[in-house]
Amino acid sequence: MENYDPKKIEPKWQQYWAEHPELYAAQDSSNKPKKYVLDMWPYPSGEGLHVGHVESYTATDILSRYFRMNNFNVLHPQGWDAFGLPAENFAIKTGVHPTETTAKAIATFKRQMKSMGFSYDWSRELNSSSPEYFKWTQWFFILLYKNGLAYKKKGKVNWCPSCQTVLANEQVEDGVCERCKNEVVQKDLEQWYFKITDFIEKNGNTVGLLEGLEKVDWPESIKHAQKNWIGKSEGAEFEFSISGSDKKIKVFTTRLDTVFGVTYVVLAPEHSLVSKLKEKISNRDEIEKYIQETKKKSDLQRMEAKEKTGKEIKGIKAINPFNGEEVPIFVADYVLAQYGTGAVMAVPAHDERDFAFAKNNKLPVNNVIDPDSYGFFAKWNDPKKVSEEQNYKQQEKDYQDVLNGKKVFIYEGKLRNSGNYSELESKQARTKMTEWLGKEGIGKKVTNYKLRDWLVSRQRYWGAPIPIIYCDKCGMVPVPEKDLPVVLPTDVDFKPTGESPLVRSKSFHDVKCPTCGGNAQRESDTMDTFVCSSWYYFRYADPHNQEEFASREKIKKWLSVDIYLGGAEHAVLHLLYARFFTKVLHKLNYIDFDEPFLKLRNQGLILAEDGRKMSKSLGNVVNPDEVVGETGADSLRLFEMFMGSLEDAKPWSTKGIVGARRFLEKAYRLANKARTGSELKANNKIQTLLHKTIKKVTDDIENFRFNTAISAMMILVNELEKEEKISVADYEKFLIILSPFAPHIAEEIWSELGRKESIFLSEWPKHDPALIRDEEINLVVQVNGKVRDSIKTNADISEDEAKELALQSEKVKKFTDGQTIKKIIFVKGKLVNIVI
RNA sequence: GCCGCGGUGGUGAAAUGGUAGACACAAGGGACUUAAAAUCCCUCGGCAGCAAUGCCAUGCGAGUUCGAGUCUCGCCCGCGGCACCA
Numbered sequence: 001m002e003n004y005d006p007k008k009i010e011p012k013w014q015q016y017w018a019e020h021p022e023l024y025a026a027q028d029s030s031n032k033p034k035k036y037v038l039d040m041w042p043y044p045s046g047e048g049l050h051v052g053h054v055e056s057y058t059a060t061d062i063l064s065r066y067f068r069m070n071n072f073n074v075l076h077p078q079g080w081d082a083f084g085l086p087a088e089n090f091a092i093k094t095g096v097h098p099t100e101t102t103a104k105a106i107a108t109f110k111r112q113m114k115s116m117g118f119s120y121d122w123s124r125e126l127n128s129s130s131p132e133y134f135k136w137t138q139w140f141f142i143l144l145y146k147n148g149l150a151y152k153k154k155g156k157v158n159w160c161p162s163c164q165t166v167l168a169n170e171q172v173e174d175g176v177c178e179r180c181k182n183e184v185v186q187k188d189l190e191q192w193y194f195k196i197t198d199f200i201e202k203n204g205n206t207v208g209l210l211e212g213l214e215k216v217d218w219p220e221s222i223k224h225a226q227k228n229w230i231g232k233s234e235g236a237e238f239e240f241s242i243s244g245s246d247k248k249i250k251v252f253t254t255r256l257d258t259v260f261g262v263t264y265v266v267l268a269p270e271h272s273l274v275s276k277l278k279e280k281i282s283n284r285d286e287i288e289k290y291i292q293e294t295k296k297k298s299d300l301q302r303m304e305a306k307e308k309t310g311k312e313i314k315g316i317k318a319i320n321p322f323n324g325e326e327v328p329i330f331v332a333d334y335v336l337a338q339y340g341t342g343a344v345m346a347v348p349a350h351d352e353r354d355f356a357f358a359k360n361n362k363l364p365v366n367n368v369i370d371p372d373s374y375g376f377f378a379k380w381n382d383p384k385k386v387s388e389e390q391n392y393k394q395q396e397k398d399y400q401d402v403l404n405g406k407k408v409f410i411y412e413g414k415l416r417n418s419g420n421y422s423e424l425e426s427k428q429a430r431t432k433m434t435e436w437l438g439k440e441g442i443g444k445k446v447t448n449y450k451l452r453d454w455l456v457s458r459q460r461y462w463g464a465p466i467p468i469i470y471c472d473k474c475g476m477v478p479v480p481e482k483d484l485p486v487v488l489p490t491d492v493d494f495k496p497t498g499e500s501p502l503v504r505s506k507s508f509h510d511v512k513c514p515t516c517g518g519n520a521q522r523e524s525d526t527m528d529t530f531v532c533s534s535w536y537y538f539r540y541a542d543p544h545n546q547e548e549f550a551s552r553e554k555i556k557k558w559l560s561v562d563i564y565l566g567g568a569e570h571a572v573l574h575l576l577y578a579r580f581f582t583k584v585l586h587k588l589n590y591i592d593f594d595e596p597f598l599k600l601r602n603q604g605l606i607l608a609e610d611g612r613k614m615s616k617s618l619g620n621v622v623n624p625d626e627v628v629g630e631t632g633a634d635s636l637r638l639f640e641m642f643m644g645s646l647e648d649a650k651p652w653s654t655k656g657i658v659g660a661r662r663f664l665e666k667a668y669r670l671a672n673k674a675r676t677g678s679e680l681k682a683n684n685k686i687q688t689l690l691h692k693t694i695k696k697v698t699d700d701i702e703n704f705r706f707n708t709a710i711s712a713m714m715i716l717v718n719e720l721e722k723e724e725k726i727s728v729a730d731y732e733k734f735l736i737i738l739s740p741f742a743p744h745i746a747e748e749i750w751s752e753l754g755r756k757e758s759i760f761l762s763e764w765p766k767h768d769p770a771l772i773r774d775e776e777i778n779l780v781v782q783v784n785g786k787v788r789d790s791i792k793t794n795a796d797i798s799e800d801e802a803k804e805l806a807l808q809s810e811k812v813k814k815f816t817d818g819q820t821i822k823k824i825i826f827v828k829g830k831l832v833n834i835v836i
Numbered sequence: 837g838c839c840g841c842g843g844u845g846g847u848g849a850a851a852u853g854g855u856a857g858a859c860a861c862a863a864g865g866g867a868c869u870u871a872a873a874a875u876c877c878c879u880c881g882g883c884a885g886c887a888a889u890g891c892c893a894u895g896c897g898a899g900u901u902c903g904a905g906u907c908u909c910g911c912c913c914g915c916g917g918c919a920c921c922a
Contacts, residue, residue, distance in 0.1 A: 120910045174919095221840050221917075228918050229838070235922080253922060266922090308920080334920045352837090353920055448919055571917070642860070644849060648842085649915075656848065659860045708850070711859035718859095780855050785903035787855050811889095825902050831854055835902045 004668040006632025009748040014114055016747070016758075023760050024068065024119040028554065035067045036075045036558050038597075040566030040574065043081045043127070044105035046090070049112040050614070051622045051652065056603035058637045059646055059706060061118045063563060065740035066701050069764040074121060075558050077540040079126030080106050083134075083529045085163060085179060088462040098462045102129055102148045108711070112624060116633050119760075124543045128532035131688045134464035135485035136539065136549040137532050140581070141467055142478045144194055149584060150456075152476075154190040156338070157455060164496035165459045166191055168528060169452055170229075170573045190468060192525065194459035195296060196576075199583045200230055200449055206587045207594050209579055215448040215791060218600040219647070225571035225790040231450025236434050237341060237441025240265055243326060245280055247273060249318055252340030252448060257429040260418035261368035263358065266310065266320040266330045269294045270337035274313070282315035287331060294333040308334045308357040318491065320345075321442055322433070332357060340448050348408070355408040365405030369413040369426065372399060454577065456528045461492055461501040461770045463526030471513035471520040480514050486522070500524040516618035532576050535579040535594060537561055555591055564597040575600070601704055605649040614652075622652050634742035635661040641706035642739060662743055663710075666717050668739065671749050673723065674731045683727075687771050689719055690730050695767040697737045706741070713738060728753065733765045780831035781806040783815040799826045806832040 017023060017725050026034075037060050042053060064076040064715045080102075087098035106127065113120065127134055144150035158167040162182040164188060171178040201208040207215075210230055213223045236252035242249060249265055267273060269291045274281075281287060290311045310332025317326040334353055335344050348358035348365040358365055383512075401407035412426035421429045437443030438762035457466060460718035467479035479486055489508035492501045502508050502524040513520040535549065566574075578596050586594040607613060608620035615621065627636045639660035644650040693716045700709035716734060720726050732753065739746035739759050750759040774795050779802060781789040789811040797805070806812055816834060825833040 219841095224840055231918085231921065233921070251922085255922075334922095336921065346922085351922065353922075356920095411900045448921075450918090457910050477903090568916075639860095642848090648849095650848070653848065653861070656861050659848095663860085707848095708859080711850075712860055778855075782854080782903070785854090785901090790855065823902070824855090827854060833854080833902050 002120045004665045004745070006744065007629075010115070010628075010633050010744045012119065013744045013747045014117060016160070017115070017117070017119070020758065021121070021123065024064070024074075024076065025121045025123060025760055026077070026558070027073050028557065030073045031575065032071060032073040034075065034530060034558060035064075035072045035563070036561045037064045037067065037563045038076070038540070038561045038565070039078060040564070040570065041079045041081045041533065041536060042109065042127075043084055043086075044102060044109045045086060046101065046105050046726065047616070047621075048105075048108045049116075049624050050606075051624055051627075051636075052567075052603065052606045052614075054116060054624050054636065055606055055640045055646070057113065057116065057118050058640055059601075059603065059704065060565050061637075061743075062562070062641070062701060062706060062740040063118075064119055065203040065743065065760060066764065068760065069736065069740075069762060071763070075124075075540065076121060077124040077126070077543075078113065078120040078122070079124075079536060079540070080109070080125050080128060081529065081533050081536075082106065082129035083463045083526075083532055085460065085462070088460060088494060091462075092496065095494075096237060097490070099129070109569050113667060115628050116624070116637065119743070124540050126536055126539055126543060128464075128529070128536065129462070131485045131487050133536075133539065134532065136466040137464040137527065137535070138479070138484050138486060139481060140531070140535055140551060141464075141527065142481070143588070144584065145468070145478055147197065147584075147588060149195045150192060151195065152192050154188065156186050157189050157191055158184045159187040159189070160184050160577075163460075164498050166455060168455045168530070170454075170576070188418070191455050193453040194456050194531075194580070196454045196580045197451055198578055200232070200451060203583070203587055206583050209583070212595050214577065216595050216598060216600065218597075219568075219602055222568065222571045222575065222600065222602065225720075226576055229451060229572040229576070232447060233449075234445070234447045234528065236430070236437060236443055237446040238321065238437045240320065240345070242277070242280075242329075242395075243317045243319060245277060245316060247277060248344050249273060249329070251343045251345045252446060253345055255347065255350060255426075255430075256433045257320050257412070257415060257418075257421075257424075257426040258350045258368055259320065259345065260415070260421070260432065261320075261349045261366045262320050262325075262345045263325060263348060263364045264328045264330055264346045265459060266332045266335045266344050266346050266357075267313075268335040268337035268342040269331050269333050271331070271342045273343075274331060277313070277316060280316050281313050283311070283313070287311055287313055290331060299331070308332060308353065308360055310334070310357060310361070312361070321437075321440065328363075330357075330361075338452070338721075341452070349402075349405055350408065350410055352408055352410060364407075366417065367405055367409070368415055368417050369409060369411070370416045371402045371411070379545070389808055398710040424563050453579070454528075456531055457525035458528055459498060459500045460496070460526055461488065461494060463529060464532060465502065465508075466523040466525050466527055468523040469511055469513060469520045470523065471516060471518060471542040473518050474513055474515045474520075477515050477520070483514065500526065502526070527545060530554060530574055530577050534577045537578070537773075538585075552590070560593050560595060561590070561597045562599060564600045565603060590687040602647055604645075604647050606643075607649060607651040609652050611651050622654075627657065629769060631657055631661050632664075632744075634664055634745050638664065638710060638742055642710045644707055646704050646706060663714055664742060667734075668721055668745060668749060670717065670726065670731060671752055673720070673726045674728045674753065676728050680725055680727050682722070686723065686726070686730060688774075689716055690733060691767040694733065694737055694765050695772060698767070701740070709783065710741065713741075732762075735759060736762050736765055773831075779811050779828055781809055782833040783812060783833060784835060785833060788812050788815055795829055799828075802826055802832050806834060 039057055039060050060076065064074050067074045082102045087101045090096065090101055091098050112308050128134060141150060160167055160177040160182060160330050162180045163177060167177060167184060172184050176183050189826060195569060199209050201210065210232060233254050235252055236256045237252050239248040239250050278284060308703060310330045313329045313331060316329055318329050319326055334357065346354040348354040349367045350369060387410060398407060403408045415424050415429050421432060434445050465488060467484060467486045469477045469479060471477055489505040491507055492505045494501055509521055511520050511522050533624060538550045538555060542554035545551055582592050582596040585591045610620060612618060612620065624636065635657055639657040642660060693712050696712040697709045735746050735749055736759060746759050776792055777795045778790045779793045780787055781791060789809045791805055791809060793805060816836060821836040822835045
């Protein structure tokens, strides 16, 4: 055998695999059990594949190959989330059409993926920017539109001045654009929305977005992020009447139990009542001025302002229906117009924000929850924290401060100063109070959510056109299915103007109405690229279907996705939207499942060698092409899996990769020692280790612990190296378990051994339970939990024998001599602990 | 502020409540070589000791337990998510 030369063997086997698609193609007509193993499809950026891509694609490749060898019919496709701003921005700068840029980037990505030996079924490749694909994206839009789930609405929206387009709430992070990091401003615009809020809770037979999280195997952090984003809060809505007006102020609260502590009511500056009550307001100018001022502030400024500002609306008062008290009404920008009713009852004694505002405006603070009743002192009573008397005095003072309204108390407890409700616990009080509201007809139990409908229209070119036509006579008309796809025109000027570039394309914009044939115009906005990626996993099941987005039969065969891998940054973006789409299809009876991704894992970030994020500007990006060229794809695959656990962030190490390479070289050289059975004596030690390794690697793959699977194989190889001869049968078993990790070298050695068929047609080896049983163990002997000796003995030594053995140990005697032994703990096959 | 995840050698990291540091990188020493590379062997958490060995050690402090990196509580630090959501 020659030396291990990945430059030679890797291209050779990549070509072989390209010529033998039957090795990895998903089989629509097979009866074998299926596995759908999916990567989040990448945006084909001009920069090419990142080592972070390589990490997660290697993981799914290992799983796919492993499942195939375990006799599963595996669907493992790849495609391109090809619409998006970078290509369009590039076009603005250079005039090169996005179609061209995208095609080039895809070619690079695909070449790089093939050079890694990933076993994708390329016959199912998708490209979201191809008309064959976005025809169905448009079809989905119309499906939603026809079912009342897509609608147009004017309202406050997020506008990115740099990207020159609106953004969904999910695409705004800390007030800045998720893409370009510029500050987002609010604009009043008419835009398209998808009714994602219809699916927060159960919708017909379709399990909602919240409840559905309970049954999927996803990282807790992602589930949490989604729950958080949906932001469910249960409370009550009820009305304050206004003295001297028949208008009412509707408020939402989760703390109805504190309603006797209301000392004022606040309206958001945007609240419609302010203008409706104009005539009654005596300080109209002052209020108007305040509202204008807050309008000037961006959301970011409003959030950052620490002072709670506001103005009292003079001339009117709100009446607390529970006690008939008249309280002042304020406008203040700490109340959000978009949430709840845009108005709140303020209870400074029991809410930090109200407390801060009340202090600023010298408003009364009325305590209505007894802090003593609900463990206010629990914290102070902890003897570890406070045993000193001076702290008792502090407690006393805090207690008095709460009662006197000098301190805020936000916890629940027993009500006081609350009329008939005094002495009730918070929870009980809320129930009774809500009942009373219902009886009086002034309020009810209400659940609020933070999640808003998904804003899907974008004023950009490089996306799927929204298939709607505006007719002077017929109004809004969806493009008939037979006319789909609505393709992108080529006569456009890419320069962003705040309108979609499509507006200025004559060939695109003017059209005949499909209903009446009269003059009409096309909708010129395109769809958010997240719409394209909300349904692509269906298309892989049936990628060439001309009649449907995918046939029911194929969907039934392949979906749901069994294993889904991708970055955590999609926690509330793609992963939420895709679940919404699946739920819509379930509701409309296209499919019979309502969660798209059963098992989700996030790969951790691969950081640069300096521990910072890889970025072009820092010049610390690792290019997979270079690594493959220098060390080989198998080494890169192996090393990325070996670096640490899949889900953790970990820094790249140029030096570290040589460990992977050395391991492969050792494995390769072992072929020289391989002999057929008759030349060998039975080697129990090797047999045991081999079968333990098979078990460990199998378990580890199933549990995404690729790093420890590799170290187990390293241990095996280190041991095999010490042998003069090894059995071919044993060696082949090792090659098979290595093959998902390092497919090229495994194929190469396999064929060197004289095998004519691909190693990937082999069956995954099973460990022999009889062989992995240890005959001998090291019995650990502890004294008071400290290890004092380790005695080699047989594995099924009895309790009495073990204790006897332990007590005889000289090392142990040093510690036990002259002591009374209280007891002896025995753990079978493991240890003896002598307690003195 | 709230929620989630994490903190282990020089480094990346392993450890069903049962020998902490497997595996690998780096470093040091040695063999082979005219020499280098490659390869192989040895050492490699800290302190003390020639050694046997002992003590200390998984962010800090307590607790549960025969026994805690692992479980509980309280802190500190880092990363991520949410955040004037009433």
